[in-house]
Amino acid sequence: MDFQQRPLSPAEARIVGTLMEKARTVPDSYPLTLNSLVTGCNQKSSRDPVLQLPEALVLEAIDSLREIHLLVESSGGRATRYEHNFLRVVGVPEQSAVLLGMLMLRGPQTAGELRLNTERWYKFLDIASVDAFLEELQDRSADKGGALVVKLPRAPGAREQRWAHLLCGPVDLSAVAQGLGTPGGSGATEDDVIALTRRLNALEEQTAELQEQLRHLHEQLGLSLPGQG
Template sequence: MTLTQPAPLTLTPIEARVLGTLMEKARTVPDSYPLSLNSLMLGCNQKSSRDPVLDLSEADVASALDNLIAQNLVRANTAGRVTRYEHNFQRGVGVPEQSAVLLGLLMLRGPQTAGELRLNTERWYKFADISSVEGFLEELQDRSEEKGGPLVLKLARAPGAREQRWAHLLCGPVDEAQFAQSGSTRATDGTPGTLARIEQLEAEVAQLQAMVLKLCAELGVSVTAA
């Protein structure tokens, strides 16, 4: 009897954004999680901590959710007045928590170095050092075909860059040439202190949005995103 190997997981860019956003909000705003469709759309369309920045409609997000639910990567909770959604990424893909965190950040922010990932995952999971980040990335890159194959790729060093970046493969093969062209400009996007401040402000805004949406849902008031 021949065992069938699992097919590689392939998401669309919108599905990856939806899944990554659910993974982020589960850790950064747990009081308002699971998310309603509207709050999930707002999270997907954030202007900071997203690469690329998208402008998705509720229909775009709803369609992606349907596909993710079919793949057992997202679950819908219909118990309340408003349907709310939560991810099932770690169990659905079969990776440890640390690997799931790294993949979530790569889905939201695009290719990053191990150092950038350690900094950006501070509010998700605190890695002891950069070497531990690299260790989990290497495990994801060396993932066997029996488990579905590699989930990340270490990109060639970009011109002028000190470190190589990592990209996820959840949306299929990556265009290394495209990432190489943009790699040399990323280091000037912001200092660690600036990034941390943006993260803090973003979390505060997300919490306020969630509170408003929850209050409106309880009062039965419809909210239309600007």
């Protein structure tokens, strides 16, 4: 089955996005073991929505992703490992793949939010360059599979429009509207928001990396993580 013939399920999108993220943020642990992949999919930081995917569902999604060549399985050491094949299968440049991966992990975002959130994946020159790649993905021709993102209607009280990916099919605008908060009158400047966002992103990524390193260490030593017997 070809990737373009069907939309991804939410579980499949989360798996692909997680593999894309970990390939860049924890390369020493990549490709991922099943345990690391499940943990990455279900982590509470840098995810929107936060999911709780059971291992059986992850394995089922792995099989379906392998059928459409978005995931590659490798054997080595004591555990099977998994890596994504997104760029080759989808046929987009690295910058576009980075944006799609972040949209799969964190849901609809503005171009400014995407630039901040992808800083450790790829450093875009400015917001205008992010917008340019998003526009290119939205205007993608039908012979290449059609649009991969859509610019959402402006939310009440919001200054910027958000972008959403189409890898899971058309966007449910009512669900997106319910999930968007209206900015409050805190008095914070745009520079304040950017600085706080960068600090929060850094803390979330450091926490996720430490958790992954701890899991990797336990796997190397043949130990179980606390709470797992």
